Amino acid sequence: MAAPSNDPHDLNCLTIAELEAIAHTRMDKQTRDYYNEGADSGSTLKENLSAYAKYRIRPRVLRDVSSIDPSVDIFGHTNSIPIGVAPTAMQCLAHSDGEKATARACRKMGVAMGLSSFATTTLEEVAEESGEVPNVLQLYLFEEREHSRKLISRAKKAGFKAVFLTVDTPFLGRRNMEIRNQFKLPPHFKIANFAEDDSAAQEVAGHTGGDEAKRPSPPKRASSTAGYHDGKARVPPTGPITFHSHAANPTLSWDRDIAWLKKECEPEMQVWIKGVATGEDAALAVQHGVHGIVVSNHGGRQLNGALATLDALPEVVEAVAGRIPVHVDGGVRHGTDVFKALALGADFVWIGRPVLWGLAYKGQEGVELCLRLLGDEVRLCMGLAGVTSVKDIGKEYLVKIDKSGFVSKL
Numbered sequence: 581m582a583a584p585s586n587d588p589h590d591l592n593c594l595t596i597a598e599l600e601a602i603a604h605t606r607m608d609k610q611t612r613d614y615y616n617e618g619a620d621s622g623s624t625l626k627e628n629l630s631a632y633a634k635y636r637i638r639p640r641v642l643r644d645v646s647s648i649d650p651s652v653d654i655f656g657h658t659n660s661i662p663i664g665v666a667p668t669a670m671q672c673l674a675h676s677d678g679e680k681a682t683a684r685a686c687r688k689m690g691v692a693m694g695l696s697s698f699a700t701t702t703l704e705e706v707a708e709e710s711g712e713v714p715n716v717l718q719l720y721l722f723e724e725r726e727h728s729r730k731l732i733s734r735a736k737k738a739g740f741k742a743v744f745l746t747v748d749t750p751f752l753g754r755r756n757m758e759i760r761n762q763f764k765l766p767p768h769f770k771i772a773n774f775a776e777d778d779s780a781a782q783e784v785a786g787h788t789g790g791d792e793a794k795r796p797s798p799p800k801r802a803s804s805t806a807g808y809h810d811g812k813a814r815v816p817p818t819g820p821i822t823f824h825s826h827a828a829n830p831t832l833s834w835d836r837d838i839a840w841l842k843k844e845c846e847p848e849m850q851v852w853i854k855g856v857a858t859g860e861d862a863a864l865a866v867q868h869g870v871h872g873i874v875v876s877n878h879g880g881r882q883l884n885g886a887l888a889t890l891d892a893l894p895e896v897v898e899a900v901a902g903r904i905p906v907h908v909d910g911g912v913r914h915g916t917d918v919f920k921a922l923a924l925g926a927d928f929v930w931i932g933r934p935v936l937w938g939l940a941y942k943g944q945e946g947v948e949l950c951l952r953l954l955g956d957e958v959r960l961c962m963g964l965a966g967v968t969s970v971k972d973i974g975k976e977y978l979v980k981i982d983k984s985g986f987v988s989k990l
């Protein structure tokens with residue numbers, strides 16, 4: 581395995597922060613706001629990032645780190661780095677090649693990809709681009725089961741390894757810029773996975789802007805608060821599948837839905853849940869026979885005021901006690917963040933927005949750059965901390981530092 585290298589890949593962009601800054605100039609306001617914002621005041625989004633600064637690394641020395649292996653096994657595949665691409669919706673907004681570009685980059689870099697139910701590319705097209713690299717289908721389990729059943733069956737056929745059921749979305753978080761911008765998918769893009777279910781499945785719903793007449797196929801149930809909790813009696817969604825009308829499902833429950841999903845998916849695909857943030861729910865997840873957990877707060881886009889994912893991780897790891905894998909996402913912007921998450925007990929880390937910034941910068945090449953930057957940083961961090969294999973990264977490599985500078989061992 582290669583030793584770390586400091587050779588730059590792109591002199592314009594040496595860090596994820598620089599990638600974010602470049603991407604900022606390449607996206608229109610609607611897209612930039614939709615991708616970047618968090619719910620409400622955005623404090624959970626910020627804390628997802630700042631939580632990493634509460635930990636410092638305890639490097640060990642004189643350990644012969646001339647050969648470092650940052651790879652991990654996931655879904656029977658050797659992932660080149662302990663990082664995967666988290667599912668994020670509507671990637672064609674960032675670049676015309678959208679999810680296809682992401683899949684090609686993942687294939688080249690040997691990195692697993694999560695595909696959103698609300699992608700702008702079909703899961704079959706993504707599978708085609710991915711080759712042997714494992715794909716995971718992120719699932720919003722709809723109240724209209726038949727749509728979900730069809731999607732699951734297509735994912736099985738296309739060789740997806742798992743579904744990640746998103747469970748932090750009984751209602752949509754309140755994203756104020758999205759509301760103010762009256763966010764909608766331009767009509768030349770499609771919510772591709774449902775286009776065949778519903779020829780009017782363009783994302784035209786949601787925040788009505790008084791121009792209904794110009795819209796291609798107005799959904800039957802669309803309002804500026806669709807998907808949000810407005811305190812009124814709920815009407816289950818019918819009609820065109822749009823994210824404002826269908827993504828949120830407040831009826832999901834442990835007993836009925838996990839059993840149903842396992843029956844639909846297994847044995848071809850594993851069932852994971854994405855969006856667990858407490859030890860209690862982690863224990864229930866194990867009890868209900870899921871294959872793995874992603875500790876996530878949806879990148880701070882759902883419940884603002886929720887704990888940063890890095891802060892929620894230790895209680896989940898403790899509750900799971902090694903019985904199933906625990907992954908984490910949210911706020912990962914540096915190789916040292918990845919190292920810290922692994923040291924706190926995560927088996928794997930997923931990244932969301934940095935990939936979108938890579939896409940916006942240069943399509944496939946930009947996503948590769950994003951993964952290279954983080955991969956190089958992970959390798960260098962491992963070497964400088966005195967670790968040559970991911971399995972050896974444990975909490976003995978971390979200390980926690982409080983606001984007054986007091987350092988405590990974990």
Ligand SMILES: Cc1cc2nc3c(=O)[nH]c(=O)nc-3n(C[C@H](O)[C@H](O)[C@H](O)COP(=O)(O)O)c2cc1C
Nearest residue numbers: 615666667668669696746878879910911931932933
């Ligand atoms: C623009 C955007 C769209 C997203 N779409 C989805 C989605 O469709 N399904 C889902 O489960 N999570 C979705 N997420 C959440 C990500 O999967 C992931 O949890 C989050 O982005 C991780 O935080 P990070 O962006 O700080 O890395 C989305 C996140 C963003 C930023």
Ligand SMILES: CC(C)CC(=O)C(=O)O
Nearest residue numbers: 669698752823827878881
């Ligand atoms: C289809 C959506 C609800 C996408 C999403 O999860 C998000 O925007 O955070």
